[in-house]
Amino acid sequence: MKEKTMNIKLLPREKVFRDPVHNYIHVQHQVILDLINTPEFQRLRRIKQLGVADYVFQGAEHTRFTHSLGVYEITRQICDNFAVNYPTQTPGDGLWDDNERLVALCAALLHDIGHGPYSHTFEHIFGTDHEAITRRILTDPSTKVNAVLRGVAPDFPEKVASVIAHTYPNPQVVQMISSQIDADRMDYLLRDAYFTGTKYGEFDLARILRVIRPYRGGIGFDANGMHAVEDYIVGRFQMYQQVYFHPVSRSMEMILTHLLERAKTLYEAGKFDTRFNPRLLIPFFEHQFNLQDYLRLDDGVLNTYFTYWLDYPDLVLQDLASRFLSRRPLKSVAFTNQTARLLPKLKALVAEAGFDPEYYTAENDSFDLPYDQYDPSVADPKTQIEIIQRDGTLEELSTLSPLVAAISGKAIGDKRFYFPKVMLSKNADDLFAGTYTKFQQYILNDSLIEPR
Template identity: 75%
Template sequence: MLPREKVFRDPVHNYIHVQHQVILDLINTPEMQRLRRIHQLGVSNMVFQGAEHTRFTHSLGVYEVARQICDNFQRNYPTQNGGADGLWNDDERLVALCAALLHDIGHGAYSHTFEHIFGTDHEEITRRILTDPSTEVNKVLRGVSPDFPAKVASVIDHSYPNPQVVQMISSQIDADRMDYLLRDAYNTGTNYGLFDLTRILRVMRPYAGGIAFEPSGMHAVEDYIVSRFQMYQQIYFHPVSRSMEVILTKLLERAKELFEAGDFDERFNPRLLAPFFNKNFTLHDYLMLDDGVLNTYFHYWLDYPDPTLSDLAARFLDRRPFKSATFTTSSANLLPAMADLVAAAGFDRRYYTATDSNFDLPYDQYDPTSATPKTQIEIMQLDDTLEELSTLSPLVGAITGKVTGDERFYFPKQMLAKPGTPGYTATIAQFQRYLLNGEVIDPQLLQ
């Protein structure tokens, strides 16, 4: 324990309270400090200009929510026999807090886009950072006990034997989701993600199978589910954010293609990306990258002799997103012809057209046959029996198991040139006829 509690000011939680030396030491490791240089919402700051918050601030927030859960459990539901009674054993506090703080430490530069291109897995990287003796994080964790790094890693990969600790960090209502909804809502300037965190924390309670909620808090939990649903539809699935992700993806794909073909101009050689292009990177290579490093390479590539690479770099840095239209299974057959028209207009269809799908399941019941079974939200009745949330809440029941989202076709804005303007051609006219008369989308909803 620290001789005196340390606090960090935070716009969401007011104060983040640190009481353990190991937590403070972990915060000060290079691996944690790297998260200051990785945006929490990737490219969404190009749509919501306030979304400049980072994985670092989110990680501290998740730690703080977990700390409050531990305090509530220890105050109101302390075990009398080491946890065999299904109540909270406070010996689990430190592993829970470390897992909460470190759960995102493996995220890379521009997170999910980078993973898609280079085949990395941030959860696997997280486990490596925790267990690799070369990292400062591992050194700090080993200071607790030799097996402590593996314990924290097992919480993150869901194999830790105490389900209360696992569900505190990863479930359909956990410290991670509760912090990012509130934090993302605050920084994007929206109200969609707001819910009563204080009330939810008060009605959480441990039981032998994990974490449940008291019936009096059911409406606060409903509000959380609806808030999450709205954030995905309005923020995380925003078509312009997805457009900038498409451009980032195409930019990295083009750089990778040039590098693999041996055509990359040495004057612009992305030395820190080379191990990823060569598919032979180390943990050290991974930790050398952040959003700023990639942006620096993108600035170099503005002057690159390959016109596709330089143009995509300019589109990304100068925020010139592609346009998009939704499509369905009935209109998907039009997309190859539309991509051909984009190519006929002078664009390489490999880099200037794309389809993107974003779907979310706001809430689902537990299905043991699923490849990724979800921990369902349980309401503990007065007789200590458990009822799954959607069976008690008509509101949650209405969206349970309902997948929401859309599929979009992305293309250059130039394909929407108006008749009479210099860029308007017969090819573009044909593209627009497909777009509007082919019923790809209601023209009023074109993004």
């Protein structure tokens, strides 16, 4: 991509956004400011970064908007470092061609623009794909984002979309946005740690930005900065275990999932009370939504419908809406392959207590690979972290770090069974007292892990 073929307009004066993580976010290009001001990007203000995690960590109300600005800022700093310290001298020398800056900055800013309300839960129910929708927002002539990108060059929207799709020909640009240590992950770890009030995700960003460097096959890190990279890997591991996989957050996700599933089932059966029709969700219930339908949705739209459904005649939909809005999570116990045989019995007891197991029980498994070596034979091979030695040779991180080797390639997490809290009642003397006692005996006598 040559600068002379592109309309690259700088702002007369740098604009800055105050940010609690990066202090200032610096914008120098007119196209970046124009993209921020599009309605598609502004919509990200209304979508929380961590979905329902604020039911556990009350400060976690930050949005996809602030995260996207943060990813842009880290990418900008990487580009500045590369341009000053590793500028290309001859074509193909593996150093940084600063003509790639604008496509990297735009991809960083726009990488999450396709997220829907309550991102991953919504995707699960309605079969959407936020990355595919991101690419469509970038390339569809009907969007303001596309118009801004076309103002740079006619083929510029497709170039930015190809970075999101991991097909852009320069691996340095792709890995800057998407790899096992990229601007996206670095921002969300620091930002999520800040807003959840935890310390697990903190790492030395300044050091990593100092030791990151380009090579012909992508991006690596100087050997003298390896410990900062180790710290990042461990921080990511801790955030998944302590924050992202928190049992109560997962419980609220299960309630949200069942709430949307119940509404969808009622609609598909022709039983949805027209007084409570969720007009903006109907295209998704009917599997016939277009891009504009998608862009009309955000967290607030769904919450408004949930508030309406507090008075809905269907008692299951009404109760699930109340549980979600008023934070009444399901309880859970961890189970293993050996104790999974108990789940049908536990579901039957939940039904005996008057709850429909389809909506008041759930099985959830949450596992993460903190770090994985590159394996070209798997469906989604990871880009491994390369440590650049003094002689220029590359060494994969886990071969040098016993700490990273200990967690490399290991999926870590648990499986949990969710059920109504009343099943743990100790003083129940009503019709279901025997049911509760049986339920609790199964949990205690068969070594299911302590409820949370």
